[in-house]
Amino acid sequence: MDPTAPKQSYHHGTLKTAALSAALAHLAQGGEDLPSLRDLAGELGVSHRALYRHFADKEGLLREIVAIGFSRLAALMAEHADKGAAGAMEAFLDFAFEQPGLYRLMLSLRSTNLLAEPIPGPQVRAVINLAMQAFDQGIGQSDEAIRNQVFSAWGLVHGLYELWRSGVLRAASPNLAKDFIRARLLDSGLVAGVTSHQAMT
Known part of the structure; x- marks a missing residue:
C-alpha cells in the first residue's frame, strides 16, 4: 500500500x-x-x-467467506429442490465447477466439529438439511440412513471433482468431466429414481 x-x-x-x-x-x-x-x-x-x-485474524475472514459460500450453495440447492436427490447433487456439481476457488476454500477448514461452530456452522447445517430433504424418499428411512446416503453421494462427487481438478481424471472439457461424474454417481445407485445422466441436467 x-x-x-x-x-x-x-x-x-x-x-x-x-x-x-x-x-x-x-x-x-x-x-x-x-x-x-x-x-x-x-x-x-x-x-x-x-x-x-x-x-480477529485471517482465520476469521476465512470463516466468514466459508459461511457465504455455504449460503450460496444452499440457495442453489433450493432452486433444484423439485428434482430431489439428483437436483441436490447437480447443485453441488454446478457450484464446484462454476465457483472452484470458493468451493475448495469452503472445504479447507479444519475443525473437530464444524457444525457446532458459530461461523459457519449454521450455513453448513442448512446445506446438509437441504440435501437430507432431497434424499428423503418418504419410505420411513432413519435420519442416519439418509445422512449416510447424502455424505456418500457428496463424497463421490467431491472426490471425482478433485481428481479432475488435479489432472488425474482426464477430460477434454469441464462439461465432459461433469458428465463423467454424473454417470458414476448414477451408476453407484446413491441417487434414487434416476436412470440416466440426462435426467440430472
Whole structure:
C-alpha cells in the first residue's frame, strides 16, 4: 500500500462488506487462497488495523467467506429442490465447477466439529438439511440412513471433482468431466429414481 495514498472512508459496517466482496472477487478471479488482511487493507485503501476491528485474524475472514459460500450453495440447492436427490447433487456439481476457488476454500477448514461452530456452522447445517430433504424418499428411512446416503453421494462427487481438478481424471472439457461424474454417481445407485445422466441436467 502506498503510504502517500489517501485513505478510503467507510461508514460503520460497510468496511466489512467491502472486505468480504474483495476477498470473494479474488477467489472468482482464480485465487486459490485468501489475501492477508494487510494485503486486503491495501487493496481497499485502509489501514490493516481497521480490518482487525471486523476480523480477529485471517482465520476469521476465512470463516466468514466459508459461511457465504455455504449460503450460496444452499440457495442453489433450493432452486433444484423439485428434482430431489439428483437436483441436490447437480447443485453441488454446478457450484464446484462454476465457483472452484470458493468451493475448495469452503472445504479447507479444519475443525473437530464444524457444525457446532458459530461461523459457519449454521450455513453448513442448512446445506446438509437441504440435501437430507432431497434424499428423503418418504419410505420411513432413519435420519442416519439418509445422512449416510447424502455424505456418500457428496463424497463421490467431491472426490471425482478433485481428481479432475488435479489432472488425474482426464477430460477434454469441464462439461465432459461433469458428465463423467454424473454417470458414476448414477451408476453407484446413491441417487434414487434416476436412470440416466440426462435426467440430472
